[in-house]
Amino acid sequence: MTNSEIAELTSLCVMNTYNRFPVAIVKGSGRRVWDADGREYLDFVSGLAVCNLGHCHPKVVKAIQAQAETLIHVSNLYHIQTQSELAKLLTDNSFADKAFFCNSGAEANEAAIKLARKHFSIRNQGRYQIISMEKSFHGRTLAALAATGQKKFQIGFEPLLEKFTYVPFNDVGAVEKAINNATAAVMVEPIQGEGGVNVPSPDYFIKLKELCKKAGILLILDEVQVGMGRTGKLFAHEHYGITPDIMTLAKGLAGGVAIGAMLATGEVAAAFTPGTHASTFGGNPLATAAGIAAVKTVLEDGILDNCAKVGGYLFKQLEGLKKDYTFIKEVRGKGLIIGMELDASIKGADIVKACLAKGLLLNCTESTMRFIPALTVTEAEVDEMIGLLKIALDEVKK
Numbered sequence: 523m524t525n526s527e528i529a530e531l532t533s534l535c536v537m538n539t540y541n542r543f544p545v546a547i548v549k550g551s552g553r554r555v556w557d558a559d560g561r562e563y564l565d566f567v568s569g570l571a572v573c574n575l576g577h578c579h580p581k582v583v584k585a586i587q588a589q590a591e592t593l594i595h596v597s598n599l600y601h602i603q604t605q606s607e608l609a610k611l612l613t614d615n616s617f618a619d620k621a622f623f624c625n626s627g628a629e630a631n632e633a634a635i636k637l638a639r640k641h642f643s644i645r646n647q648g649r650y651q652i653i654s655m656e657k658s659f660h661g662r663t664l665a666a667l668a669a670t671g672q673k674k675f676q677i678g679f680e681p682l683l684e685k686f687t688y689v690p691f692n693d694v695g696a697v698e699k700a701i702n703n704a705t706a707a708v709m710v711e712p713i714q715g716e717g718g719v720n721v722p723s724p725d726y727f728i729k730l731k732e733l734c735k736k737a738g739i740l741l742i743l744d745e746v747q748v749g750m751g752r753t754g755k756l757f758a759h760e761h762y763g764i765t766p767d768i769m770t771l772a773k774g775l776a777g778g779v780a781i782g783a784m785l786a787t788g789e790v791a792a793a794f795t796p797g798t799h800a801s802t803f804g805g806n807p808l809a810t811a812a813g814i815a816a817v818k819t820v821l822e823d824g825i826l827d828n829c830a831k832v833g834g835y836l837f838k839q840l841e842g843l844k845k846d847y848t849f850i851k852e853v854r855g856k857g858l859i860i861g862m863e864l865d866a867s868i869k870g871a872d873i874v875k876a877c878l879a880k881g882l883l884l885n886c887t888e889s890t891m892r893f894i895p896a897l898t899v900t901e902a903e904v905d906e907m908i909g910l911l912k913i914a915l916d917e918v919k920k
């Protein structure tokens with residue numbers, strides 16, 4: 523089928539929840555993808571920070587092939603070796619003692635919210651309020667949507683789940699003011715992704731952790747977008763010298779296969795007992811076999827070092843554009859999640875469209891261009907991307 527035939531089929535049969543570009547991606551390898559008409563693109567979107575190892579990484583492909591020939595799915599009524607092994611890998615490499623597996627970021631956050639409530643419910647403490655951040659994004663299911671501090675995602679779905687309060691990101695004083703006797707947890711992204719790549723000041727999380735400890739409430743970190751190596755460390759909170767009580771993961775965890783995970787300390791995880799939470803597909807053999815391959819590759823194949831090195835190079839190249847393109851207000855980020863904020867004189871969506879026409883996949887969130895390539899990207903590919911981006915910027919600014 524061609525791009526336009528696939529687009530027609532989509533509009534006929536698929537619910538209209540996405541603004542899609544008129545191309546259908548049918549093949550991927552490393553940092554390149556191809557559309558149904560055979561056109562090649564350099565990919566700096568990576569399935570929205572999912573394909574952290576690039577498309578169809580051979581180690582992930584091999585693990586999926588082997589697992590698919592052995593056992594694709596089995597119920598959580600039985601033990602699942604790959605699930606237990608992935609949990610061990612994640613807990614050995616983090617603050618956490620236990621993991622719960624699901625299938626997406628929103629589900630991981632649902633599980634985190636439920637665990638926080640249950641933690642205090644079994645202690646008869648009547649704490650159920652969650653404090654989250656303005657401009658945050660935690661997913662589209664109803665509890666995750668209630669936690670998301672952006673009105674535009676919530677309109678039309680009210681009444682939202684009760685007891686969510688929003689405060690400005692990077693403002694510990696605002697969290698302190700919002701805490702009351704009903705507060706269970708603070709839920710926050712280490713770097714806000716969908717909200718425009720917002721990086722907190724270096725001491726924000728140290729102070730926030732101290733505050734949570736003092737108030738006897740839990741700290742939930744949503745690492746769905748910035749975890750799994752995206753910032754140059756396995757988990758973004760490692761940059762800030764703190765650990766949370768609960769952490770959620772998804773996106774890059776299984777090299778492109780749908781998966782979500784919620785990790786917690788042993789004390790907090792103990793609130794979940796048989797029957798309190800579940801997922802039919804959560805932690806199934808196929809997804810967790812892919813997860814093991816992906817996590818091992820991130821840890822063992824120099825991926826974190828490459829992310830930090832090429833991330834620094836990309837940051838410098840984007841900073842360098844500021845002198846010729848005065849509509850660039852700020853470049854910010856860590857590792858390979860970098861935002862380039864534009865002023866009101868130019869539309870990010872127009873730049874994205876112009877880049878697509880030149881064979882470059884880029885993304886923007888409102889006024890911020892977001893660069894989230896695979897963590898395996900090279901400096902030569904960054905140079906290639908900058909070359910294409912400059913042509914697009916020259917075209918759009920006219």
Ligand SMILES: Cc1ncc(COP(=O)(O)O)c(C=O)c1O
Nearest residue numbers: 626627628659660661715746747
């Ligand atoms: C920080 C964060 N949390 C949660 C989600 C939701 O994940 P999913 O779309 O897998 O439900 C996203 C998705 O972009 C995200 O960036």
